Amino acid sequence: MSIIVENDPLDQVDGSASFEFGATKVMSSVTGPIEAARPRNELPTKAYLDINIRPSFGVPSTRETLLEHKLGQLLPAVINLDQYPRQTIQIAVQILKNGEPNDYTARQLVAIINSVFIALINSGISLKSSLMATCCSISTEGEIRTSPTSSELASSVSHFVVVYSIEDQQIDNLLFCDGLGTFKQQQLFDVLDRAASEILLNFQQIRQAIASHVSQNYVWKA
Amino acid sequence: MSQTASLKLNRFPPDVLARIAPDMLLQKYLQIGLRPSLRKFDEFRPVVISCAGVGRYEASEPNGDINGVGSVLGSSIVKSGKTTAICLISGAIVEDDHELVNDYRTKLEKDIIDSDTHKDNKNASVYTEVEISRGASGPPNEEEIAVSHRLYETIYHSGLIERDALRIRLGYKGSEELEQEFVPHTNYSFVLYATIQVFSRAGPVYDLCYGALISALRQTRLPAVYIAEKRTEAGVRRVRVEEYDLVCEAEKNEPLKLNENKIAWSSTFGLVELDRDVPHDEDKMEIDTDGKILLAELEGEAEENIDTRITVSSNGSTLSGLSVYGAAGVTKEELRKAFDLANRRAQYVLNSREMEM
């Protein structure tokens, strides 16, 4: 897949990034650690994640709440939340282009996860590891497609969002997997393998984007 | 002034320890091969599925007359351990609009292209609202919304309900066929709604709600619908609005057609690493397992503290609706173990006598 990453395009937040692959584009921002907006968001031992996702059109609905929930399940695995007790880390996401039918969120979730990861790096918040998300679909013929297009998704039997952590330039742990539709056990394992090699391949682009941003921030070092 | 200070060993009862140091308590149990919920590692809570019998076309007693009242089309009560979920299904009628918006082509070409235009939305789902009783009123909280939408999403993509199964074939009163010339221009379909109330919440809510929803859908019967009359009203500023009065038969109905092989049961597992450093009594039985322990249906404060989870639905052999997350990472071997358990569990629950009702 061809990936376009824009590093730190936003001014008022601590870290931001846009992630575009195919017809899907998402912009994410991270601010924090900041003071909790209300007392009930102050957790005594760790930071509170305030996640806010907005759709490309229309008002946020239960669909976005579920996406926020999924992101909230994934992120504690990579953020060192316990380093920021009582603080809030605010994550705001704006979906710019869906790139898939309305009843699907796979491509958007991939773009959300990847853009939030880069935004987190830019914000300087302490992370445990690197990660990357990708999506796959299984067609009616049982064929696996990585980063399926909108029409491939629509005609698929099942589709998956897979997130792996990356350590020492290698695929490490399966951090998140969200599968919808019906599939066999073996098919899922094939999907995980395909996703892993896809991630290993594409993470180079993200790494490069991060590296060039770092050197940009230190122009005087050159 | 001589006083000696002494450190006393503090002992906490399990429920207190579960609150202040859930991970410690969990490890203490696991060391001796037990769980805080006292179930075996791979043991699920007993599940009882029963008929609520409140639907319009359901009978409240076996072999009794159908209730014949109300607008509930299907219902179920599912009890898992101490937790109960009551699911009610109802419906409404909507004018099909996808014909209208997606039918891009001119009429001449319609037949050629029809086959590929409607592929994307052949599935339907149930608009679900989950309510977990917790001694507070107000709008649904984030967890309730997430569970509700997850149910909608999982049912939609699993292909359990086809759009065609909800299409209404209009008749005349008393079930006569409708004559061609009276057939309205538009097509109508049912929309399904579900409300699930969860009492005594403990353990995985999603599994229970999924079970309740599936069980209620299996009981759901759709009314036969006929056109009572065609009204042409003069509305505001004498705009003519054509309306059809659609009436559901009081007793005539047919069961909602489900794709039987897509009926599944959902199971949730927790994955926890055994901490060898936690002190434990030497003489107690030691479990030998390297790596992580898979626990079926986490329940109680100590167990629910585990944040690596696997949720999967299975019809006994085929999987659907998978959710895996957690910092510990999940290996294929662990997934395989979870899937096997989920398959066996689904076979057991779906074939049990209760499910037949």
Place this chain on the structure above:
Amino acid sequence: MSIVIPGDHFTLETGTEVVLGPNLQTTGNIANPTTAGYLVQTQTGSSSLAYVEADSKRYMPAAQDFVVGTIVGSFGESYKVSLANFSTPAVLGFYAFPNASKKNRPRLKTGDLVYARVASVDPDLDVELECFDATTGKEGGFGHLEGGFLFEVRLAYARYLLRHQDAPTPYKTPSNV
């Protein structure tokens, strides 16, 4: 210097004293960067130093840093000082000024700028500031800043300016014009 990202582990030499700087986490003798930046490892005598030089926008207080903050209010016997917009304010005690006493307390208004030193940082407590030189107890240039303008810069640039006195831009940042 190489650019590292989280997950790029490297092994610390055992047997020698290693001082860990910012943005590193260790398990045993394996170190893991917590953000992206330049990995800096230097050797001085028997001990070595390792840290990740990373840029960000939000200032995270570290003890002995020199900072410029805005007074946003007072609470009990101390001022609340904002070091970055929307961050939890730091605390600057009324007696953390040179020669301060019950009778001679500083008179700062909300919105005033102060130049101070970070006295203590603990994630579970509020950050504490002081307006005197810890070694002499004297003023040491700290206190109320009058006139001028406050420029916000990225943290890496601020550190660069602090280390290079001959930098081609005004000396301190945030600084007086």
Place this chain on the structure above:
Amino acid sequence: MNVDRRRNVGPANVKPLVFAESRPPAQHIDPKIFLETGLIQNCSGSSYLENDKTIIVTSIYGPRPNFARSFNDQASLKVSVELSKFLPLDNLKDNRKNITPDKERLVASLESFMLSNFQSLILLQNYPKSSIEIFVQVVALNPAHSLVYTLKNIVNGVSVALVDSGLNIRSVASCGYSGGADHEMAVNFSGEDEILGIWSDFAAFDESFDSAIDTCEKDSLQLRKEINGYLLQKATAKQ
């Protein structure tokens, strides 16, 4: 346009299901009740009451600390009634006002009736600085049941849940019902021949009013027998 963002409500332009009524709803009401307590774990007391296809689940939370107010010398009581979605509400009419109120107003009047009834029954002064909350959920409703008849069921459900909760109460309440052709009445009695509350649509206090009270009392005595029987059986089973 206000959209509910917290619920997945589906398409906007739907028509509700309209059913042809082939037979009038059964007029005969089966007075048999089925009771169960303690079904809900995470509250102080609960009850499940089933009567002729009407299901009412009551849960009581409290006494729990009340942070809302600075100080109160007795517990504050709150009653919430929730009618599940899809319930046939056509028969729930408030005949006192001769109008069919919307769902919210209906619920509000039920809540205020219950509040005044139970405020005097629960020994609130024994729980200073606390709050007690009663949640009533009408899970299923027999469309033949009128508002007043449902009220009776709700009151009896709450009464049993109160006993289950172990909260200090003066006595066990039981509510009786009397329904005539044009008038309906529900009277809530405490154990000592004392009336806790009357809900009636009688316009005048004439003989028919008195006889309706008598009918209610008889009904309530009968119900008390059933409730006590259940509670005794439950208590002995425990031992």
Place this chain on the structure above:
Amino acid sequence: MVRDYDISNNEKQFVLTALEQNIRLDGRKLLQMRDVHISVSRDEYGYAEVSLGKTKVACRVTAEITKPYEDRPFEGIFQISTEISPICSPFFESGLTTGGKQSNDEILISRLIEKAVRRSGALDLESLCIIAGSKCWAIRADLQFLNYDGNFIDISSIAVMVALLHFRKPDMEIDGNNVILFDEDQRNPVPLSILHIPLCFTFQFYNPNDDEENIKGNLNNELVLLDANLIEERLSLGSMTLTINKNKELCQMVKCGGLNIDASMIMNCCQHASNLVDDLTRKIHDVIRTDSELRKNPVEKELQVVNQRET
């Protein structure tokens, strides 16, 4: 709790002193607008990104067929959504975390844009009617606020208007009670009927001396500036928004409290805005024209479709 920027007295004094000398932090003159940069999507209709200095807003226009309002059977529906996400600054809290309550700034922006665009009849609602009383187009403009550096109002009016001009709805035919929609490949989609282009200009007022002087009326040396950036907007003592179109018609004028200003200043502001509106309108038209020229020629498109079918 409302979060706000902590602006020091030093910054405040510095900005105001500079303003008195007709200098702004970014080097502009008091009544000078920042450069407007407009870009529209090449591969879809109805999407525009506008930046005004560092302030950045995107707008997406979508259309669907629905039932018209009962009391307006001959009109389509037009909605503008102006919810501000914390993505543009933590200063704006999200609607859901505040329990659905909008901040004052948000309410102000949504009302102003509503009046400027919707009530001024920029979009011809009657042209959106398909079958009176039963079917019409519902047009929705969703504003996405991406970066905050002051003046969300003016930029929003530009973004909404560009996105509306850029939007094309599918062509259709009516066959009795059926509506047949045509795909992009089949027939070129049709633009909306835009009657005029109302644009907002927001002026901010300051008094470097004492507020009381204004009220007493002895000295009226208040300062006025156009298109404030973040710090200028936070320090402002009052603001006024004028909505005006190319024909120099004033569509809206709003001044909600704040600093008392000289009546004649309003006239000067109007005059200034009407000088600026021409350029800005031309710029918008240029962007739209360039975009439609870049898109494929319709005849070519038709042939392509035919070819595809034959092979």
